[in-house]
Amino acid sequence: MLAGTSYVTSSGALTSGTMTNQGAVSQTLSTTSTQYTVPQGYHNGSGTVKIVTETKSATPSTSAQTIVATSGKVISSVSVAAIPTKYKDTTGADAVAS
Numbered sequence: 001m002l003a004g005t006s007y008v009t010s011s012g013a014l015t016s017g018t019m020t021n022q023g024a025v026s027q028t029l030s031t032t033s034t035q036y037t038v039p040q041g042y043h044n045g046s047g048t049v050k051i052v053t054e055t056k057s058a059t060p061s062t063s064a065q066t067i068v069a070t071s072g073k074v075i076s077s078v079s080v081a082a083i084p085t086k087y088k089d090t091t092g093a094d095a096v097a098s
Helices: none
Strands: 006-008 014-016 021-023 026-029 048-051 053-058 074-080
Parallel strands (some): 053 074
């Protein structure tokens, strides 16, 4: 029974409810807040737990890149562009297939 209510047991004793009414509990997960413990008690069914996603893109370069999520978001995908033409020049290459 919910806290603040009373009921009569089968033996006729008047007893107070102790279950906390949590109502609608909501939480947004992120890269730093990766889990949520649902509190004990009654829930009205309209609460939510969600993540906010984003898509990132990158262009290949001669340096290593670290792709990180924006604060409060979770990366759902990373698109990597084609290698730019300036990195495709094979002039002067002298490799020979064996």
